[in-house]
Amino acid sequence: MNLSMSSKMVAMLLAAGLVAGCSSTGETMDDEGYGSDVEAIDQEGGATVYDGTGQEGGVSSSAMTDEERAAAQRKAESEQAAQAALRDVTTFYFDFDTSEIKPEAREVLIAHARYLAENPRAEVRIEGHADERGSKEYNLALGERRANAVERFLIVNGASRGQTETVSYGEEKPAVRGSGENVWAQNRRVELVFD
Amino acid sequence: MTRLVIPMTQEQVPVKSPMRSLVLVCMTMLMLAAGSARAELLIRITEGVESAIPIAVVPFKETGTMPPGDKISSIVRSDLTMSGEFNPLEPEKMLSLPSRQSDVYFRDWRMLGQRYLLVGEVTRRGERLEARYELFDVNREERILGETAAAPASNARSLAHHISDKVYEAITGETGVFSTKLAYVTVTGQGDDIRYRLQVSDIDGKRAKVRLESDEPILSPAWSPDGKTLAYVSFETGKPVIFTHELATGKRQKVADFRGLNSAPAWGPDGKSLLMTLSRDGNAEVYNMDLSTRELTRLTNHWAIDTEGVWDHAGRGIFFTSDRSGGPQIYHMERPGAEARRITFGSRYNARPRPGPDGQYVYHVHQRDNAFLIARTNLNTGEESIVTRTEADESPSLAPNGRMLIYATEQNGDSVLTVVSADGGAAYSLPAAEGEVRDPAWGPVTTR
Known part of the structure; x- marks a missing residue:
């Protein structure tokens, strides 16, 4: 119970962090360039391939005492729970007119990629969205670029091509209605939808 | 699951000029099936232009039963206002309501500061509506447009937009878009x-x-x-x-x-x-x-x-x-x-x-x-x-x-x-x- 509680906490904190990180960029929006993104993700993504400290750590050994074994198991379980908790976050936010994956989204996306790698039958639909500002048709392309960026990140980190599918809704399906940077920040997003 | 509705469509109904050689009118319009209108947008004029051309659109004389809804001349007035290029005179300010050239006293319209004057008459002929109208240059005291056009009575708006197009074209030399x-x-x-x-x-x-x-x-x-x-x-x-x-x-x-x-x-x-x-x-x-x-x-x-x-x-x-x-x-x-x-x-x-x-x-x-x-x-x-x-x-x-x-x-x-x-x-x-x-x-x- 404790574990699931704490894992929920982790997820909530993480979600809060993502949202907070996102809305705080509102004020700096004007200062940010329109930097291209996709190349950076591949390089970074390549370097961030997960390091295998997850559940594989709990290899049992006859030298272990029962207590140690139990501790190791608890540790494995807790790591697994932490991974699952990370995967509670399925929405990732972007700055205006960019498709650059934010640093704080990486750990969660890596958890999703691992899950896909470990569950070859799992499939994910990657939905890209933009805020309402600017041109609808351009926003459709921008939403696609965001979805593609996330797809590439997942694939670089272990998911396989057949497991992913992307679609862009542009500005057509806002998460939150209305205007203002706080609203827009929540609408510039990619959502992962697992079947 | 996607719910998709593709409504039934309608036949196209032409507006015709049945009479004389004046101007051939034959535009096609999509007729509305009765009761199919839904949540029409309401028009709201937010700004006018001071340089807009003053024009008097006199309420058309009506003969026979008119279809319900806006009058032809009101629609024309509203169209011209909408373009931003015209400033139609309110009918309450008119000194007379002529419907043909013989009844027009240009001095009255000059006094009201009008540059153009549109008069006309709408007649119901069975299921059709016929509009005869004339446009005058007030200063020159000249008729610059005269036409008779007709449409099914259910299509009065098409007839009105057609007249607006003709008036707009006669005065500005540009294509009217009120029928679009x-x-x-x-x-x-x-x-x-x-x-x-x-x-x-x-x-x-x-x-x-x-x-x-x-x-x-x-x-x-x-x-x-x-x-x-x-x-x-x-x-x-x-x-x-x-x-x-x-x-x-x-x-x-x-x-x-x-x-x-x-x-x-x-x-x-x-x-x-x-x-x-x-x-x-x-x-x-x-x-x-x-x-x-x-x-x-x-x-x-x-x-x-x-x-x-x-x-x-x-x-x-x-x-x-x-x-x-x-x-x-x-x-x-x-x-x-x-x-x-x-x-x-x-x-x-x-x-x-x-x-x-x-x-x-x-x-x-x-x-x-x-x-x-x-x-x-x-x-x-x-x-x-x-x-x-x-x-x-x-x-x-x-x-x-x-x-x-x-x-x-x-x-x-x-x-x-x-x-x-x-x-x-x-x-x-x-x-x-x-x-x-x-x-x-x-x-x-x-x-x-």
Whole structure:
């Protein structure tokens, strides 16, 4: 119970962090360039391939005492729970007119990629969205670029091509209605939808 | 599960000039099936122009039973006001109400400061409505237009818009667009109840007719040059797919359903091809599709987003949006596939080009500080000027005569379509009756 509680906490904190990180960029929006993104993700993504400290750590050994074994198991379980908790976050936010994956989204996306790698039958639909500002048709392309960026990140980190599918809704399906940077920040997003 | 409704369509009903040799009138209009109008947009004139031409539109004499609804002369008055170029006199201020030349005292109208005078008579003949009207230049005391036109009685608005077109043309020398149509998308409800409706109405928002209803987004309607077919993007299959939709028959064709994006359709000048944005080869690029063979020609090739391709006014080259410079900007190719030349520089965000009809300007979405407005760029000087005064503007679409521009925006928190004169002067708005209204596309002038 404790574990699931704490894992929920982790997820909530993480979600809060993502949202907070996102809305705080509102004020700096004007200062940010329109930097291209996709190349950076591949390089970074390549370097961030997960390091295998997850559940594989709990290899049992006859030298272990029962207590140690139990501790190791608890540790494995807790790591697994932490991974699952990370995967509670399925929405990732972007700055205006960019498709650059934010640093704080990486750990969660890596958890999703691992899950896909470990569950070859799992499939994910990657939905890209933009805020309402600017041109609808351009926003459709921008939403696609965001979805593609996330797809590439997942694939670089272990998911396989057949497991992913992307679609862009542009500005057509806002998460939150209305205007203002706080609203827009929540609408510039990619959502992962697992079947 | 997608719920999709394609309403029944109607026959086309022509408006005819039955009499004499004066002017041949034969425009086709889509007639409204009774009871099919839904949530018409309400017109709201927001700004007039001081230099507008004073014209007196005298209430037409009526003979026989008139159909219910607005009177022909009121519709003409409202049309002329809407254009921003005319300032019709209120009927209460008129000193007399002539209906033919012999009853006109020009001195009275000069005294009222009027430059033009329109008088006429509407007669009911069975199921038809016949309008005889005359337009005078008050200072010269000259008749400059006289015509009789007729339409089915159920089609009084078509008859009125026809008269407005003739008056507008006689005075300004430009094509009137009051008989043209608007296509747009309304969105009502939320969550499971959300409904997207592709509608077609008169340019004053009247006679709205739902052409497609879906619980998934519909966007980017584009008129074929003959005004008979709309191309648009529909998400009814769960992803963006381009359809063409013949208005008279309701016949739809899925023309682009490739992997990835299928978006931003724009008709070729001959109506036989469609520019579109596809990402089938990796990322968003502009293609041209021959509609008879479905053969695709790729026109752009860049790792950046290339989209919103549209033919230029001459029908030879293509404008499009690309963010190859780091943010979206407008580019032009002298001919399809030629090297792209950047057109806009004045702001970090310029998108969705729409060429003016004379080749002097390209209109587009433009970011200034935190506002998104409609601007136009002079193609000779590169100078950019703001056309709109609202701040969340998108989807500009020009009237076929280039004198007015419609776009989607917000006013006081309301979702509206706003029409401005193309130089940014007068304006009127068509607020959504409920929910949102967006994606306006101004239809062409159809054969008369």
